[in-house]
Amino acid sequence: MKLLHTLCQIAAPSGNEAPLSEFLLNYIQQNKERWKTQPTVLQGEEFQDCIILVFGRPRTAVFAHIDSIGFTVRYGKQLVRIGGPDAETGYQLVGEDAQGKIECTLVVSERDGALTYEYEREIERGTELTFRCDFRETDTTVQSCYLDNRLGVWNALRLCETLQDGVIVFSCWEEHGGGSVAYLAKYIYETYGVRQALISDITWVTEGVRPGKGVVISLRDSLIPRRSYVERIRRLAQEAGIPHQLEVEGSGGSDAKELQHGSQPWDWCFIGAPEDNVHSPDEIVDKRDIESMLALYQVLLQKL
Amino acid sequence: MKLLHTLCQIAAPSGNEAPLSEFLLNYIQQNKERWKTQPTVLQGEEFQDCIILVFGRPRTAVFAHIDSIGFTVRYGKQLVRIGGPDAETGYQLVGEDAQGKIECTLVVSERDGALTYEYEREIERGTELTFRCDFRETDTTVQSCYLDNRLGVWNALRLCETLQDGVIVFSCWEEHGGGSVAYLAKYIYETYGVRQALISDITWVTEGVRPGKGVVISLRDSLIPRRSYVERIRRLAQEAGIPHQLEVEGSGGSDAKELQHGSQPWDWCFIGAPEDNVHSPDEIVDKRDIESMLALYQVLLQKL
Amino acid sequence: MKLLHTLCQIAAPSGNEAPLSEFLLNYIQQNKERWKTQPTVLQGEEFQDCIILVFGRPRTAVFAHIDSIGFTVRYGKQLVRIGGPDAETGYQLVGEDAQGKIECTLVVSERDGALTYEYEREIERGTELTFRCDFRETDTTVQSCYLDNRLGVWNALRLCETLQDGVIVFSCWEEHGGGSVAYLAKYIYETYGVRQALISDITWVTEGVRPGKGVVISLRDSLIPRRSYVERIRRLAQEAGIPHQLEVEGSGGSDAKELQHGSQPWDWCFIGAPEDNVHSPDEIVDKRDIESMLALYQVLLQKL
Numbered sequence: 001m002k003l004l005h006t007l008c009q010i011a012a013p014s015g016n017e018a019p020l021s022e023f024l025l026n027y028i029q030q031n032k033e034r035w036k037t038q039p040t041v042l043q044g045e046e047f048q049d050c051i052i053l054v055f056g057r058p059r060t061a062v063f064a065h066i067d068s069i070g071f072t073v074r075y076g077k078q079l080v081r082i083g084g085p086d087a088e089t090g091y092q093l094v095g096e097d098a099q100g101k102i103e104c105t106l107v108v109s110e111r112d113g114a115l116t117y118e119y120e121r122e123i124e125r126g127t128e129l130t131f132r133c134d135f136r137e138t139d140t141t142v143q144s145c146y147l148d149n150r151l152g153v154w155n156a157l158r159l160c161e162t163l164q165d166g167v168i169v170f171s172c173w174e175e176h177g178g179g180s181v182a183y184l185a186k187y188i189y190e191t192y193g194v195r196q197a198l199i200s201d202i203t204w205v206t207e208g209v210r211p212g213k214g215v216v217i218s219l220r221d222s223l224i225p226r227r228s229y230v231e232r233i234r235r236l237a238q239e240a241g242i243p244h245q246l247e248v249e250g251s252g253g254s255d256a257k258e259l260q261h262g263s264q265p266w267d268w269c270f271i272g273a274p275e276d277n278v279h280s281p282d283e284i285v286d287k288r289d290i291e292s293m294l295a296l297y298q299v300l301l302q303k304l
Numbered sequence: 305m306k307l308l309h310t311l312c313q314i315a316a317p318s319g320n321e322a323p324l325s326e327f328l329l330n331y332i333q334q335n336k337e338r339w340k341t342q343p344t345v346l347q348g349e350e351f352q353d354c355i356i357l358v359f360g361r362p363r364t365a366v367f368a369h370i371d372s373i374g375f376t377v378r379y380g381k382q383l384v385r386i387g388g389p390d391a392e393t394g395y396q397l398v399g400e401d402a403q404g405k406i407e408c409t410l411v412v413s414e415r416d417g418a419l420t421y422e423y424e425r426e427i428e429r430g431t432e433l434t435f436r437c438d439f440r441e442t443d444t445t446v447q448s449c450y451l452d453n454r455l456g457v458w459n460a461l462r463l464c465e466t467l468q469d470g471v472i473v474f475s476c477w478e479e480h481g482g483g484s485v486a487y488l489a490k491y492i493y494e495t496y497g498v499r500q501a502l503i504s505d506i507t508w509v510t511e512g513v514r515p516g517k518g519v520v521i522s523l524r525d526s527l528i529p530r531r532s533y534v535e536r537i538r539r540l541a542q543e544a545g546i547p548h549q550l551e552v553e554g555s556g557g558s559d560a561k562e563l564q565h566g567s568q569p570w571d572w573c574f575i576g577a578p579e580d581n582v583h584s585p586d587e588i589v590d591k592r593d594i595e596s597m598l599a600l601y602q603v604l605l606q607k608l
Numbered sequence: 609m610k611l612l613h614t615l616c617q618i619a620a621p622s623g624n625e626a627p628l629s630e631f632l633l634n635y636i637q638q639n640k641e642r643w644k645t646q647p648t649v650l651q652g653e654e655f656q657d658c659i660i661l662v663f664g665r666p667r668t669a670v671f672a673h674i675d676s677i678g679f680t681v682r683y684g685k686q687l688v689r690i691g692g693p694d695a696e697t698g699y700q701l702v703g704e705d706a707q708g709k710i711e712c713t714l715v716v717s718e719r720d721g722a723l724t725y726e727y728e729r730e731i732e733r734g735t736e737l738t739f740r741c742d743f744r745e746t747d748t749t750v751q752s753c754y755l756d757n758r759l760g761v762w763n764a765l766r767l768c769e770t771l772q773d774g775v776i777v778f779s780c781w782e783e784h785g786g787g788s789v790a791y792l793a794k795y796i797y798e799t800y801g802v803r804q805a806l807i808s809d810i811t812w813v814t815e816g817v818r819p820g821k822g823v824v825i826s827l828r829d830s831l832i833p834r835r836s837y838v839e840r841i842r843r844l845a846q847e848a849g850i851p852h853q854l855e856v857e858g859s860g861g862s863d864a865k866e867l868q869h870g871s872q873p874w875d876w877c878f879i880g881a882p883e884d885n886v887h888s889p890d891e892i893v894d895k896r897d898i899e900s901m902l903a904l905y906q907v908l909l910q911k912l
Contacts, residue, residue, distance in 0.1 A: 014832055015828070015832035015833060015834055015835050016834075016835035016836075018835070018836055045803075045873075046803070046873055047873060048834055048873045048875070049834070049836075072827070072828060072832075072856055073856065074816065074856040074857075074858075075814075075815055075816030075856065076815075076816075080828070080856060080857070080858040081858065082832065125816070125827070125854050125856055126827035126828075126854055126856050128835075173832070173868075176831070176832050177830070177831055177832075177868070177869075178868075178869060179831070179868040179869060180873070182869060182870060182871045183870070183871050183872055183873050185871075186871045195349075195350070206379075207379055207380075208378065208379030208380075208429070219376070219429070219430040220319070220376060220384070220430075222481070223480070223481055223483070224318055224319035224376075224386065224477070224480050224481075225319060226319055226320075226352055226353070227319050227320035227322070227432075228320075228322060228353075246429050246430055248376055248377065248378040248379070248384060248429055248430050249378075249384070250378075250384040250385065258869075260477075260481070260482075260483040261481075261482060261483060261486060261562075262486060262487070262871065263486045263487050263489075263490045263566065263567060263871060264487050265349075265350055265351060265352045265484070265487050267352070499653075499654070510683075511683055511684075512682065512683030512684075512733070523680070523733070523734035524623070524680060524688070524734075526785070527784070527785055527787070528622055528623035528680075528690065528781070528784050528785075529623060530623055530624075530656055530657070531623050531624035531626070531736075532624075532626060532657075550733050550734055552680055552681065552682040552683070552688060552733055552734050553682075553688070554682075554688040554689065564781075564785070564786075564787040565785075565786060565787060565790060565866075566790060566791070567790045567791050567793075567794045567870065567871060568791055569653075569654055569655060569656045569788070569791050571656070
C-alpha cells in the first residue's frame with residue numbers, strides 16, 4: 001500500500017489538481033513498461049490537468065477523480081469549503097503560501113458553525129488547505145484522509161497492469177461541482193466510440209452496505225443509471241463469484257452526473273469499496289473490499 | 305382512449321424505460337402504414353431507450369418523455385423516490401423481482417415522512433415499484449396514474465398520423481434529473497438543423513389555469529423560454545382559434561431544461577393539457593384540453 | 609458615461625434580450641470604423657439574441673451578459689421573479705403590454721414576502737417588468753439599476769476600441785439559469801480553438817472587497833476556476849501595476865458556470881468591479897474600479 005500512501009499525501013484540492021496530475025504522469029512513465037499492454041497517454045492543455053490512458057481497442061472507460069475536498073482561506077481567518085469536507089475543531093490542515101509551508105488547526109464555531117483556522121500568522125487570501133495525511137494500515141484496514149478518491153485512483157493504476165482493452169480516465173473537480181468529465185466523455189465517445197463507463201470511486205458504509213462484505217455495485221444514488229446496463233454488470237459479478245454488495249441511495253453523486261447529463265449516450269455504473277468516516281481525516285476501508293473492487297474491475301473490463 | 309389506457313399501464317420508471325420503448329416500437333411498426341407520411345425510425349444502443357421519428361423535412365421537434373415517477377426498494381422495507389411522486393399511506397404499488405410479481409401498499413410514516421411498503425414478504429433490494437393503474441374514463445375526463453406523461457406520448461403518437469414535416473422524440477429520465485435530451489437534441493440539431501422545440505407534457509391546474517379552458521401554453525416555469533419564439537406560438541394559436549390558456553410559474557421543469565442548457569441554440573415552449581392531483585394515482589385531465597392540445601400541435605407543426 | 613446610461617435604460621430581462629441585442633448591433637455598426645481592428649460580427653437565429661465579435665487571431669474570449677433581473681406578471685396582481693432581484697415595497701417598475709406602457713409600484717407582503725404590483729389597471733399575464741432607471745453620476749461614482757451587467761457590457765464595448773486579438777461575447781439568460789454560453793463556448797472553441805475566458809461582470813462589495821480599491825479578480829465563488837490560469841492572471845495584473853483586489857467566496861455564480869460544466873476545456877476567471885446595493889435599483893460602483901477593470905482587460909487581452 002506504499003503507492004496508496006503516497007497518493008493520499010499529495011495535496012490536490014478541486015481546481016488545483018496539477019500536483020497529482022504530475023505525479024501520475026511520472027508514475028505512468030516509470031511503470032508502464034511492466035504493464036501487459038502499452039497505452040496511449042493523452043494529456044496537455046486541451047485536457048487541463050486530466051489524463052486519459054487508452055489501451056488496445058476499448059469498449060469501456062473507467063473514471064477516477066484525482067481531486068480532493070479541502071478549504072480555501074477567505075478574509076481574515078475565515079475558511080470556505082472546497083467540496084463537502086467534514087469539519088471538527090482540531091483537525092490538522094496543511095498548505096503553502098508565499099511565506100512558506102503551513103500547518104494549522106481547524107476551528108468550528110459552536111455558535112454558527114463558521115469555519116476558521118488557528119495559526120501563528122495570517123495565511124494569504126485564496127490559499128488552499130487540505131487535511132494533514134495520517135496514513136494508518138492494519139492487517140485488515142487502511143485509514144487516511146482522501147481514500148476518497150485516491151483509492152479509486154490506486155484501483156485504476158493497478159488495473160492498468162493487466163488491462164488489454166479499455167480507457168482509464170483521471171478526472172478533475174469531482175468534489176466541487178464537476179467540470180472535466182463533460183469534455184473528457186465527449187472526446188472519448190467521439191474518438192473511440194466508447195459509451196460504457198465505470199466510476200472507480202469510494203462510497204459509504206450504511207445500514208445496507210457493510211465493511212468487508214465486498215465491493216459495492218450501486219443501483220442508484222441521487223441519479224439512476226440505465227437499468228439494463230447495471231443488470232449486465234450484476235450478472236458478470238455473480239458469474240465471476242466476486243463478493244459484492246448492492247447499494248440503493250437517494251442522495252450522493254459522482255463523475256457519473258456529468259456522464260448522465262452530457263451530450264453522449266453513456267451507460268454508467270458506480271463500483272467502489274465502501275468507507276466509514278466519510279470526508280474526514282479518518283476515512284477507513286476494509287482491505288477485502290479493496291481486493292474485490294480490483295478483481296471486479298479486472299473481470300468487467302474483459303467481459304463488458 | 306384505449307391506447308392511452310395501455311400506455312398508462314406499462315411500468316417504465318426513470319432508468320428502466322425499456323418496456324415502454326419496446327411497446328412504442330411495436331406500435332409504430334404496426335400503425336405507421338396508415339400514417340400520412342412514413343417516418344425514419346431512429347433507435348438502438350446509441351439512443352439508449354429513446355426513439356426518434358423523422359417525418360419529411362423537419363423544422364420543429366416534439367419532445368415527449370416516456371418515463372414515470374415511482375419508488376426504489378432500499379434496505380429492509382424502505383423506499384426511495386424516483387422523481388417526485390405524491391405519497392400517501394394506502395397507495396397501491398406494483399412491481400416484480402426474481403421471486404415474482406408484487407402488489408403492495410405504500411406506508412408514509414406520520415412521524416418523519418419516511419416511506420416503506422407493506423407486503424407479505426421482503427422485496428429484493430433495488431426493485432422498482434410504480435403506482436397500480438386504475439384507469440377511469442367519463443364523458444368529460446380521463447383519470448389514472450401517469451397521465452403525466454403518457455398523455456404527452458399519446459398526443460405525439462396521434463400527431464404522427466397526419467404529420468408531414470417534423471421530428472417526434474420519445475425521451476427518458478425526465479422525471480429524475482434528465483439524461484437523454486442533451487444527446488438527442490445534439491443529434492437532431494447536427495443532423496437536421498432543427499432548433500425549434502415543443503414540449504409535449506402535462507402541467508398543473510392552478511388558480512390561473514383551469515380544467516376545460518384549453519391547452520396550456522407556458523410562458524415560463526422555473527426557466528424562461530425565448531420570448532420571441534413563444535410570441536410566435538401565441539399568435540398561431542390565436543389565428544387558428546384554438547382554445548388555450550397562458551401559464552406563468554416560478555417553479556417546475558421539463559425536458560426543456562436540457563434544451564435550454566445544452567450546446568445548441570434551441571428555442572422551446574412547453575405546451576400541454578393541465579391536470580389535477582399531480583403525480584398521484586389519481587391524475588385527472590379534462591378531455592376538451594386533450595382535444596385542443598392535439599389540435600394546437602397539428603397547427604404548429606404545419607406553420608411554425 | 610452616456611453610453612452606460614443608455615445601456616442601463618434598455619429593458620432586457622432574461623429571455624427577452626432582443627431590444628438590447630438590437631441596440632448593440634446598431635452601436636457596433638456605427639462605431640466600429642473608429643476601432644483599431646475590424647471584427648467579424650456573428651449574429652442571427654443560430655445565436656438567438658447573442659452576439660459574437662471576433663478580432664484578429666483570438667486567444668481569449670470575454671463574456672458579458674446582456675440580460676437583467678426583473679419580474680413576470682403572473683395571475684391577478686402577482687409577480688414572479690426573473691433571476692434574483694432585490695424586492696422592497698415602493699420600487700418603481702416599468703414595462704409594456706398590449707394596452708400600452710406601464711409604470712407601477714412593487715409591493716412586498718409583510719406577512720409572507722409575496723410580490724405584487726400596484727397599478728391603475730390589471731397588467732396582462734406574462735408581461736415583464738424591470739426597475740425604472742434612475743441614473744446618478746458623481747465625480748467618483750455611478751449609480752443605477754442594472755450596472756450588473758450593463759457595466760460589464762460597457763467594459764466590453766470600450767475594450768473593442770483598442771482590441772487586436774480576441775473574442776467579445778454578448779450572452780443571454782445569465783441571471784436566470786443560463787442557456788446561451790454552452791453553445792457560444794462550443795462554437796468559439798470549435799471554430800477558433802479559443803479556450804481562455806474572462807467574465808466581464810460585476811461582483812459584490814464585502815468585508816474583503818472594498819469600493820475604490822481596484823477591479824476584483826475572483827479566486828472562486830460557488831465554483832473554483834483552474835488555479836494555474838488564475839495565477840497567470842494575477843501575475844500579469846501585478847506586473848502591469850493595475851490596482852486590483854482578490855475575492856474568495858463560497859457562493860455566487862456567473863457565465864463561468866456554463867464554461868465550467870460545458871463540453872470544452874475552458875479556463876475561466878471572473879474579473880469585474882464590485883458594486884454595493886446588489887440587484888436593487890440603486891447599484892453603485894466606484895469609478896476608479898471601472899477604470900482599473902478596463903485597464904486590466906486591455907492588458908490581459910494582449911498578454912494572456
